[in-house]
Amino acid sequence: xxxxxxxxxxxxxSPRRIARSEFIFLRGLQHHxxxxxxxxxxxxxxxxxxxxxLHGWMDVAASFQFVxxxxxxxxxxxxxxxxxxxxxxxxxxxxxxxxxxxGDLDALLDAVSPDQPVDLLGHSMGGNIVMxxxxxxxxxxxxxxxxxxxGLPDTQASAAPERLVTWLDxxxxxxQLKPYASLNDVAARLSKTNPRxxxxxxxxxxxxxxxxxxLPDGSQEWRILADPAHKKTNPALYRREEAMACWARITxxxxxVEGHDTDMMRWFGKRYPRSDFEERLALVQSLRRVxxxxxxxxxxxxxxxxxxxxxxDFLG
Numbered sequence: 087x088x089x090x091x092x093x094x095x096x097x098x099x100s101p102r103r104i105a106r107s108e109f110i111f112l113r114g115l116q117h118h119x120x121x122x123x124x125x126x127x128x129x130x131x132x133x134x135x136x137x138x139x140l141h142g143w144m145d146v147a148a149s150f151q152f153v154x155x156x157x158x159x160x161x162x163x164x165x166x167x168x169x170x171x172x173x174x175x176x177x178x179x180x181x182x183x184x185x186x187x188x189g190d191l192d193a194l195l196d197a198v199s200p201d202q203p204v205d206l207l208g209h210s211m212g213g214n215i216v217m218x219x220x221x222x223x224x225x226x227x228x229x230x231x232x233x234x235x236x237g238l239p240d241t242q243a244s245a246a247p248e249r250l251v252t253w254l255d256x257x258x259x260x261x262q263l264k265p266y267a268s269l270n271d272v273a274a275r276l277s278k279t280n281p282r283x284x285x286x287x288x289x290x291x292x293x294x295x296x297x298x299x300x301l302p303d304g305s306q307e308w309r310i311l312a313d314p315a316h317k318k319t320n321p322a323l324y325r326r327e328e329a330m331a332c333w334a335r336i337t338x339x340x341x342x343v344e345g346h347d348t349d350m351m352r353w354f355g356k357r358y359p360r361s362d363f364e365e366r367l368a369l370v371q372s373l374r375r376v377x378x379x380x381x382x383x384x385x386x387x388x389x390x391x392x393x394x395x396x397x398x399d400f401l402g
Contacts, residue, residue: 091331099290102155105148105165109173112193113186116231117166118173120147122154124162125190133402139165140191142210142235144312146172148294149209152287153386156394164198166190168212170313172294178303180257182272187215188222193268195226205233205401206338209386211332214238227402228313233365233393234383236350238365239358240326252400261314265299265307272296272308282381326362334369340402342367345381345388374400 087291105120122255130136139150147165154163159395167174169190170182177186194205204228208216213235220227266272272292277283283291296308350360380387 090102098285099152099284099286099288099363101151103151103160105151107173108359110194111191111195112197115169115175115177115190117175117190117194118147119167120165122160122163123283124160130162130199130202132202134161135202135204137161137163137207137401138195138198139206139334140206140208140212141168141171141217141224142170142208142212143316144171144310145209146295147247147313148172150386151290151398153393154389157398159272159398161199164194166194167311172311172317176315178315179318180315181253182313182315182316183214183322184218187363188219191215191219192223195223205229205231206234207233207397209233210235210383214319217336218329218332219334220338224335227336227338230336230340231343231397231400232340232347233343233344233385236323236358236363237326237329239354241323242321244311246323249323250321252374254342261317262289263310263312263314265309265316266296266306267294269293269297272310279388280382280384283384302400326366331367335365336370337372339372339374339400341376341396342368342370343376343378343385343393343396344386345383346381347382376400398399 100282103122105122108119108121109116111117139147141147141149150165156366168187170176203226206216206220206229208231210233213232214237216230217232219234220230256376266275266280269292272295273288275283276288276291276295296310298306299309300306348361350358377383378389378392381392386393
């Protein structure tokens with residue numbers, strides 16, 4: 087290769103199923119949806135309803151593309167960008183409140199499947215949300231899938247003053263997310279965060295996980311499609327008993343999926359031992375567990391084929 091030879095562009099993933107992008111107003115905010123339409127034999131039935139997928143923190147709906155492509159059945163699927171992520175509107179407030187996610191999900195299901203329960207899947211933060219929702223709206227869910235939505239450590243009332251102090255202090259400074267000079271830099275960031283993410287998938291995700299912005303001097307940069315307010319401390323305490331009360335009301339058959347290489351202790355340390363999580367999960371009345379080898383927290387990126395097989399086996 088001579089000094090003037092251009093560098094080859096990295097390969098870009100080629101989807102098997104093409105999503106249709108649309109926008110819908112839910113509770114006063116414009117939300118972005120991706121729809122993967124099914125084939126001619128994919129009409130909704132009570133035994134085969136719409137599959138709704140919900141992403142995690144700092145992620146987007148397009149993140150599910152790889153596992154959707156790996157599914158053998160071309161069933162209708164909808165995925166939504168949560169408020170403040172992807173192409174959905176930001177919340178417009180200083181903080182993001184967990185009940186708002188439940189309200190947005192409730193409004194989404196009223197819009198996309200008003201007369202029939204759905205199969206509902208959530209990853210990470212999305213997994214936490216769907217578990218709570220399935221407990222408070224059990225009749226809206228036929229099958230429930232939680233991809234590593236562990237919940238959070240319990241907090242005590244004594245922590246409230248310092249937590250509020252932290253929140254008030256953070257309000258005085260606008261949070262920022264790191265910008266990137268190019269899409270290649272965005273893809274490199276995705277690969278650095280998850281080394282199992284292949285280069286072609288990272289290159290495909292990069293323009294769906296970020297957007298180009300023009301600066302006052304005319305230069306351009308790429309910005310992550312997430313409201314920086316998500317970085318602020320949430321002033322509301324997380325109560326274990328409240329979460330357990332909701333999980334105990336889940337009636338839908340539930341699939342729990344985790345990667346064998348996920349380490350809860352790396353995130354929570356002693357604040358949230360595995361035994362605490364197991365006590366919560368044991369409350370679910372009808373539970374199936376699946377573990378994926380060579381997969382971490384982003385298991386829908388790490389092992390899309392294995393995850394797809396687990397999903398289709400569970401959904402029937």
